[in-house]
Amino acid sequence: MRFDVVTLFPExxxxxxxxxxxxxxxxxxxxxxxxxxPRDYTHDVHRTVDDRPYGGGPGMVMLAEPLDKAVDDALLAxxxxxxxxxxxxxxxxxxxxxxxxxxxxxWAESDGAIIICGRYEGIDQRFIDARVTHEMSIGxxxxxxxxxxxxxxxxxxxxxxxxxxxDNQSAVCDSFHSGLDGLLDSPHYTRPEIYKDQPIxxxxxxxxxxxxxxxxxxxxxxxxxxxxxxxxxxxxKKGLLDKKDEAFLLSLKT
Numbered sequence: 001m002r003f004d005v006v007t008l009f010p011e012x013x014x015x016x017x018x019x020x021x022x023x024x025x026x027x028x029x030x031x032x033x034x035x036x037x038p039r040d041y042t043h044d045v046h047r048t049v050d051d052r053p054y055g056g057g058p059g060m061v062m063l064a065e066p067l068d069k070a071v072d073d074a075l076l077a078x079x080x081x082x083x084x085x086x087x088x089x090x091x092x093x094x095x096x097x098x099x100x101x102x103x104x105x106x107w108a109e110s111d112g113a114i115i116i117c118g119r120y121e122g123i124d125q126r127f128i129d130a131r132v133t134h135e136m137s138i139g140x141x142x143x144x145x146x147x148x149x150x151x152x153x154x155x156x157x158x159x160x161x162x163x164x165x166x167d168n169q170s171a172v173c174d175s176f177h178s179g180l181d182g183l184l185d186s187p188h189y190t191r192p193e194i195y196k197d198q199p200i201x202x203x204x205x206x207x208x209x210x211x212x213x214x215x216x217x218x219x220x221x222x223x224x225x226x227x228x229x230x231x232x233x234x235x236x237k238k239g240l241l242d243k244k245d246e247a248f249l250l251s252l253k254t
Contacts, residue, residue: 001031001110001161002083003154004074006067007117008049010035012147016154025164031112032083033154036074038066050120059121067116067127074114084111088134091116091123092146092153096135099153101176103136108160115154117146181240182231186219218248225252 005013016022017033025031039047050060071089079085090113097103107113116123116132128135138149158164160171171177175185189200203215224231232249235241241249 001108001158002078002081002112003031003033004036004078004112004114005033005117005150006036006038006070006074006114007145007147007150008037008039008119009117009145009147010037013151016151016158021164021166022155022158025158025161028163030161030163031158034074034077036070038062038070041066041069041073053121057121061121062118062123062127064124064127064130067123068131071114071116071131087111088113089116089132090114090134090136091118091128091132092137092149093118093135094137094140094142096137099136099138099156101156101174101182102178104153104156104160105178107157115146115150117150119145176231180220181235181238183220183224183235184228184231186216186223214244217245221245221248222252225249 007013013033013035017026022031026033038049042048048063049066050062053059053061075085078087087110092115113134136149136153138152143149165171171179173179173185176182189204193200193205201215203211206212221232232241
């Protein structure tokens with residue numbers, strides 16, 4: 001998998017490239033990341049990448065041409081490397097589709113993407129209309145630029161790639177994952193057995209894997225029902241809840 005990121009601040013991606021499981025996976029060649037700075041495609045002494053908006057208004061708007069040329073070079077570089085060139089060109093934008101775990105799982109089976117990280121008041125719409133294939137948002141809030149959103153999105157995808165995590169089953173047990181039917185994860189405990197007078201649940205010491213599995217399922221249902229009932233509704237509509245699940249959910253109301 002390869003990501004090409006168009007950004008004015010490639011240094012902001014150090015947490016992804018220099019630390020943790022993502023860095024180790026990159027060093028192993030499981031995924032790759034290349035940067036394309038719009039300032040490298042300017043021709044004036046100030047390396048200008050923005051200008052005042054037509055029609056007036058606050059802020060500055062990113063110019064189309066530097067972004068256009070950055071995408072062109074990213075596509076050529078992908079082709080030269082042998083990576084798939086026909087990939088999504090994704091703009092991180094608060095007006096985009098809400099990114100979620102299902103999309104992360106879909107992308108984990110892809111060849112990556114070219115990601116555009118905007119800055120200032122926005123990007124010239126003509127570039128968006130001509131080059132952007134997808135717009136993505138990570139929530140109903142606005143950031144100073146697309147870099148932090150891109151970091152979060154890429155991290156969620158990369159950790160799903162085979163060989164990134166020490167145990168591939170770890171991702172299957174994540175909240176929102178299809179392995180949990182889209183529900184929230186259950187609580188986790190480790191040593192010591194008693195911490196500040198609080199013991200771990202007895203079932204986790206029982207050695208009965210069937211009972212432990214059922215306890216975790218019920219805890220997942222309980223937490224999801226309390227905090228994200230919309231996820232219970234989705235799972236029910238998809239037929240993912242069995243009779244035991246429904247009986248447990250009913251018991252929570254009594």
